[in-house]
Amino acid sequence: xxxxxxxxxxxxxxxxxxxxxxxxxxxxxxxxxxxxxxxxxxxxxxxxxxxxxxxxxxxxxxxxxxxxxxxxxxxxxxxxxxxxxxxxxxxxxxxxxxxxxxxxxxxxxxxxx
Numbered sequence: 001x002x003x004x005x006x007x008x009x010x011x012x013x014x015x016x017x018x019x020x021x022x023x024x025x026x027x028x029x030x031x032x033x034x035x036x037x038x039x040x041x042x043x044x045x046x047x048x049x050x051x052x053x054x055x056x057x058x059x060x061x062x063x064x065x066x067x068x069x070x071x072x073x074x075x076x077x078x079x080x081x082x083x084x085x086x087x088x089x090x091x092x093x094x095x096x097x098x099x100x101x102x103x104x105x106x107x108x109x110x111x112x113x
Contacts, residue, residue, distance in 0.1 A: 020088075023067050028052055029060050030092060036070060037089040040082035 009017075024030055031050050035041060041049075047057040061081055064070040071084040083089055 020067065020069075023063060023069070024092070026060065028056070029064060030095075032057065032060055032064065033069065033083060033088065033092050034096065036081060036083045037092065040080045042075075042078045042080055044078075046081070 024033070028050055032046055035046060035049055043054050043057050043061065046052075046061070047054045050057060052060075061070060061072075065072060065081075069083065069085060069088050070081050072079045072081045074080075
């Protein structure tokens with residue numbers, strides 16, 4: 001019995017998909033998405049949680065926002081960021097679970113829980 005071979009993907013779709021994986025190859029961006037999957041946050045809180053400067057996190061958030069992976073809304077004087085794509089949250093979760101050791105719990109718990 002032969003396994004069916006899927007149809008090749010269009011080059012533009014492959015390029016866009018590869019670009020998303022390239023964007024997620026920076027561990028700080030992956031960490032930002034992981035944290036935002038638990039709920040919205042501002043730059044200062046994300047900087048503290050990741051151990052990065054506010055300027056560095058702002059730079060990464062701008063890239064994630066430009067790629068359409070996060071969105072922001074104004075709350076007074078600050079910008080609050082959130083993930084607007086459940087598929088990206090699922091992708092990051094699957095990748096983390098793939099690499100997580102067997103001794104660690106397999107659930108993603110919200111910060112402060």
